[in-house]
Amino acid sequence: MSYCSPASSSFLNYIDESQLFSAIGGITFITLTIFWYILRSYTFFDKHHITARAVRPKAPFGNIKEVINQNTSLYIYLWKYYNKFKRQGNKFGGFFLFLKPGILLVHPALTYKILTDKKLFEDVSRKNQLELEDSKKISKMFDKHALENLILKFENLKSQFIQNIGSDNDPSWCIYNFLVETSCTAFGFKFEKNLKSIVDRMVEEKTSSNLSHYFHLVYPYFVRKQTYKELKIYVQAVIDSRKKNDTREYDVIQNYIDFLNEDVPPDAEKLIIEEILDIFIDNIHQTYSAVSFCLYELASNCEIQLDLIGEIRRFNKANIPINLSNSHQLIYLEAIVKETLRKYPPIPLVTKRPKRDYINAEFDLKLPKSCLVFTSIFGIHHDPSSYLDPESFDPDRFFEDNVKFLKPNTYIPFGVDYRKNIGFSMTLLHIKLCIFTILSSFKVSLTDERKTVKFDTKKLTTFPKEPLPLKFEEIK
The missing domain is CATH 1.20.5 (Single alpha-helices involved in coiled-coils or other helix-helix interfaces)
Structure with a gap:
């Protein structure tokens, strides 16, 4: 055959x-x-009678294909819809992340209610969900002594920084390295090359906007929590060294050592050290981002910069080093930093998830447990109904006589949970020290005035897309 x-x-x-x-x-x-x-x-919003929504979703990405492709960042994408929903008079609106429904809050009262409701909502942005007592213990670790130690370490390192920034061809990288070193030493680490490499990698992981991040956001049971294993080794080395040599410092790690002496359960010990290290990484990238944008705005607004240099000169005439008590005398510097944090909030977006089905009759909102709820802090900070001409850089908004005119709950650069206190103490101080140090010695200007600042679409937080076009001229 x-x-x-x-x-x-x-x-x-x-x-x-x-x-x-x-x-x-x-x-x-x-x-x-x-x-x-x-x-x-994709019929979720029809079933829940939510009429305000983004454009028709397309599988598999829903409404966030541009975000997944890194053509835009999620906080900019939601800022666009925040403006759209508000313009239409909606209190909230919907969109889809893959197949998961997301609610974008718009109405201020509803937004604040959900942001501050710890009983009914958990913060997806946070790796650990802390009890009130644990959050209080962590806040105490960033006490007055820890802040004074930050100033001390900063003062010890600033002369080399001034020398480097005056001669470095890449001032952005110089600033970043300096902030990493001051953060490490202020927290209690011994700064070294290997530690710097670990920190760089952690910052990149914490701030990267990619498919993996959004997949884990939508499907949290696949999340692999950041345990900071390598950094814990460094913490333990510091603890062992201080015990061996019977030494005591005034820094965050010392406060953690004191906490361990209270006979803490192993689970609480693990949770708290991971939270401290998470704050440590946040402080670095948030400070760097704010310093970068602040210098850009000062270079773009010469009159504001000259007024600030004048304030710094008057302060320096007393020949008294900056400290925790007298730093508040730099009123214009504080206003400039706060305006930077308004225009470029280090936490541009907060994501919450209901712990159980949620009903709010006042705002006619019904949310199942599986839904995600978003607050656009970037949108709130750029809302014309909250800030006159929000795209302009105007530090005068934060002068004492003008602050009383700000609407409640419209200035939340560090969110509203317990970490806002750490942000408004340690991170704010770190930013002020850096700007104060630079403008004590240099004027800053743009190398190319045609270049406008662009946000890095590969980042979850407000980051410049590329090194800012800055040059530093020594003040004679």
Whole structure:
């Protein structure tokens, strides 16, 4: 028999017809089930009578394809819809992350209610969900002594920084390295090259906007929590060294050592050290971002910069080093830093998840437990109903006589949880010290005045897309 005959070449001779039809039926069933599930997911807002929503979603990305492709960042994307929903008079609106419904809050009262409701909502932005007592213990670790230690370490390192920034071809990188070193030493670490590499990697992981981040956001059971294993080794080395040499410092790690002496349960010990290290990483990238944008705004607004240099000169005439008590005398510097944090909030977005089904009759909002709820801090800070001409850089908004005119709960650069206190103490102080140090010695200007600042779409937080076009001229 010929192997080339039509009968022998038919694939049906080798396949059981019943199995073939079963396979086709199975594939068809799976396809229809997936199609049904997608349609069912995308009718969420219709079922919940939410009329304000983003454009029609498309599987598999929903409404965030541009974010996944890194053509825009999520906080800029939601800022656009915050403006749209508010313009239409909506209190909230909806969009889809993959197949997951997300609610973007717009109404100020509803926004603040959900942001501050710890009983019914958990903060997805935070790796650890802390009890009130634990958060109080952590806040105490960033006490007056820890802040004074930051100033001391800063003063010890600033002369080399001034020398470097005056001669470095890449001032942005010089500033970043300096902030990493001052953060490390202020927290209690011994700064070294290997530690710097670990910190750089942690900052990159913490701030990267990628498919993995959004997948974990939507499907939290796949999340692999950051345990800071490598940094814990450095913390333990500091603890062992101080015990061995019977030494005591006034820094965050020392406060943690004192905390351990209170006979802490292992679970609480693990939770708190991870939270401290998370704050440590946040302080670095938030400070660097704010300093970069502040210098850009000062270079773009010469009159503001000259007024600030004048204030710093008057302060320096007393020949008294800056400290925790007298730093508040730099009123214009504080206003400039606060305006920077308004225009470029270090936490531009907060994501919450209901702990159970949530109903708010006042705002006609019904949310299932599986839904995600977003607050656009960037949107609130750039809202014309909260700030006159919000795109302009105007530090006068934060002068004492003008602050009383700011609407409540419209200035939240560090969110509203317990970490805002750490942000408004340690991070704010770190930013002020850096700007004060630079403008004590240099004027800053733009190398290319045609260049406008662009946000890095590969970052979750407000970061400049590329090194800012800055040059530093020594003040004679």
